Amino acid sequence: MTIGCSMSEIRVRFAPSPTGYLHVGGARTALFNYLFAKKNGGKFLLRIEDTDRTRYHEGALDEIFTSLRWMGLDWDEGPEVGGDCGPYFQSERLELYKKYADELVEKGLAYHCFCSSERLEQLRATQESSENPQATGYDRHCRGLSADEVKAKLAAGEPSVIRLKIPDSQTITFDDVIRGKISFESDTLDDFVLLKTDGFPTYHLANVIDDHFMRVSHVLRGDEWITSAPKHVLLYRAFGWETPIWAHLPVILSETGGKLSKRKGAASVMDYYREGVLPHALFNFLALLGWSPGDDKEIMTLEEMIELFTLDRIGAKPSVFDSKKLEWMNGHYITEASAETLLPEVKPALVELCYINADYDDSKLIPVIEMMKGRSKKVTEIAGTLNYFFVKPSEFDEGSMKKLAKQDNLVEVLTDIANGIESLTDFSAESVDALFHSYMETKGLGFGKVGMPIRVAITGVGGGPSMHDVIAFIGKEESVARLRAFIEMK
Template sequence: MSNPENNLVPVVRFAPSPTGYLHVGGARTALFNFLFARHHGGIFILRIEDTDQKRFQAEALQEIFASLKWLGLNWDEGPEAGGERGPYFQSQRTALYRRHAEQLLAAGKAYRCFCSEERLARMREEQEKAKMAHGSGYDRHCRLRPEAEVKALLAANAAHVVRLKVPDNRVVVFNDLIRGEISYDSSQLDDLVLLKSDGFPTYHLANVVDDHLMQITHVLRGDEWIVSTPKHILIYEAFGWPPPHFAHMPVILAADGGKLSKRRGAASVLDYQRSGFQPEALLNFLVLLGWAPGGDREIMTLDEMTAAFSLQRVSAKAAVFDETKLEWMNGHYLQQRSQESLLPEVMACWEKLLPPPPAVLADQAYAKKVIGLFKERSKKIIEIAENSGYFFRDPAAYDPQAARKYFKSETISILELLAEKLAALEPFSHEALEGLYRQVAEGLGLPAGKLIHPTRLAVSGVSFGPGLFEMLELLGKETVIRRLQSAGNWIGTAAGKEE
């Protein structure tokens, strides 16, 4: 497909910093870049912005790679994939940034600033006292230094940074592909630092140099970067380079309208993986945080998203992270999977939840039947494992609230009668079981629930779960009778204690 913006073959990038986990906001940014590139037949680059070596975390870098791979967002160029625009780690490009800073110095577009931290602190304090609304950034003290003084300071190896000469009386205007025209007055902008005193670039210089040299045509990023865009445009102009197209995605808010936090949706991608979410569900959920395919369609595969994606349908309005909806979507995708495909993941959960693993776990045919009973009513893989433990071990206890409701003294005789009838039942199928329970209830003059609820609690320890008769069939005659008898004994003991 051709690209709507000047018929360029789009080149986009996802450029995370490995200073922490990849959260859902970053994953959405990666997804939108991936979809835009794939829709228009372009190139999706992964670039690692690791110039902040103090905060660099090797494990965070590996988590970024693992998260993107798990989601299926495979990059065309970048670490591991290679490509003609590398290297793809900014820490390996520092000499390049220094050369470009020197170019701006030579062209008179930048200058060296020798101000100490103490002087800058005093300057900010004075500005705060004066309550300066605009122009309260750097006061351009070194921009006015005589050349001879600059040379003398350099000869003395004085520490310094390199700053951009931000032009006066200039309105920076750019067309955001999502938000329309945005403008900033240059009086609101500081003479920003391009190169730090340690020779490492700031984010702004490295970002612009890399985007230009990597031939990035479209910058798709979160709306927190809007305020940086005029700075970047001025850096492009200083180099004489055309800027790329910009599109700033809407902020993602928590369900209560507040900022996302780890307690409110901003967990890492791999945390969602570990919690039993499906990658297809998380992708489907993320794509709808700011983008709409049209109509009331919500369930989409990655290929379907790719075919339908366009920036024209991305809203500037804040998106809301509704974890209930994510769980609903995950349940949908979970139900599409076969018991066979779910078995390894559910088995891993069982082995953690049921130490030491019971021998019956080795029976894969049985385990798959258990999964089949639970997957339709589960929203996450972990729920299948958590709610099905009684298929592998007798319940260690009974839910107290349910026991007060369903375990009465008269229940003992009902459970004894059921155990006697079940011992003679053949075949032990859910159809035959249902018929027996209806028959016994009718014979006792009781509603079927008076038998069904105590039975469920007796065999599982809880008051909820899959269909009772399917559950009894899978547990088997011997197990069901044993548990009915154990529950009757427990009720008798509990009643004795109350007396």
């Protein structure tokens, strides 16, 4: 019985504009929308706001789609998946915007403006620089044009925009789920543009029309939109449409203060991917920026977050992006992840570093990742630190070498162990471990005097998984060879 979208459904949208990469602020907005939709059995739509042809960036769309999908923020309706309320690119809905802009003109609620951009610039300059600076804004120059004048100019082909007539002396009040009632005086608003000279709509017009026809029930967007909200209220009134429920999300600030931006560290979602951050770690971390489940719970599965998510638990204050905490959380999820899920990220990096060939046996790689994942904060770190499993160390940790220099029986210990390993008939992690223990006992030496030199000689570093496991993986011959080479070097 219903064609298109049903009325009562919870429907939210994420509406990025294809001007560049998806940054974490946008990702957080998308994430809150996603969580809200899933929690309420609603729909999460993706709409592309490509109404500014001058800022369009080739490749931005792909980056946005990839980023969202990488984080698991799959949309129910939108580009590439379709839906009943399309098209989901605003550039493909131009006729709709024009139709409704014209309608407002006919109703006398909007008007054509023929002012040149030069005049507008000059106007703003005088408003800003005069002795007593006043609020800036359009001076309604063309609002008083008669119907005949407008007709003549239009017929003459003069370029024009359509502006909304802002009513005088009205208090515009709307509800924000997060902040409560917010009011603006209409006199502080100017007659803003609805339709540009090139026939494209401005954000204000397009977003109101689309949210209406896409039956968006809740608008969860960044709080930089608060000051535009009264304009949208006026538009909904002009059209006679019901407004959606608004929730303006607090911004994310950088650690150095100010809005998070590209200049202040890696702000794009894909940068975090490249750095070795797990998608769920970013997801979980971002969810906690501005929202809290209400108790002390921080590490959550997607299902838990969906279950616990409610709008009234979103705070109003801007939060600072704490990369240390993200790192901690990422480390937590890496430790928890299975070696199998980490493999696709780690293996290509190892090939890239020339430690292994692309056809290297995965089943041999799994145990190595297993040994290393617990001590890595980033996925990329795993590949970077397990070089010694595959290649002879080319350099030795300075601090560890200094300690070894103080040990006078160093060569003796290493020689004994090399000989010991070589003579093992049942070479395995267990037998190597047993060898270490019996050697320490007979010589009356602690692990620091035995294990440490071996570790440095074989791996080049002062820390890592149990040495007997490392040696078992590397193999008898290679281990002995590395020990002997190290002795030679001394």
